[in-house]
Amino acid sequence: MQALFQGKADALREIAQVLDAAEIRHLTIPVPGGWEPRAWLAVASTDAQRAIAAHQRHLDEIITRQGLPVRDIVADFNAEETQCPACLAKWKTAGTTRCPDCGLKFG
Ligand SMILES: [Zn+2]
Structure with missing residues (x-):
């Protein structure tokens, strides 16, 4: 496993949906302590590159949708x-x- 992202639970939920759509299995691990729910999101090491690429594509799509040039x-x-x-x-x-x-x- 490789932990790729750490952040607020809401933000990670969105990344998890992107990975679901790309059929990349993932695991979230709550980060103990803190005022707001945070978590790690991890994927199999062999899927790490694919997961990062899927997330980057997702970000590019958001930027494109907002009319900003990539x-x-x-x-x-x-x-x-x-x-x-x-x-x-x-x-x-x-x-x-x-x-x-x-x-x-x-x-
Ligand atoms: Zn300039």
């Missing part, structure tokens, strides 16, 4: 030129810590 861009300051993950502008990295276009600050 982007997988990381500004690379080791490259000569990089792209802003917020506004997609491209600029030269030398001596910059902000996106010259939208002002997003890095570092």
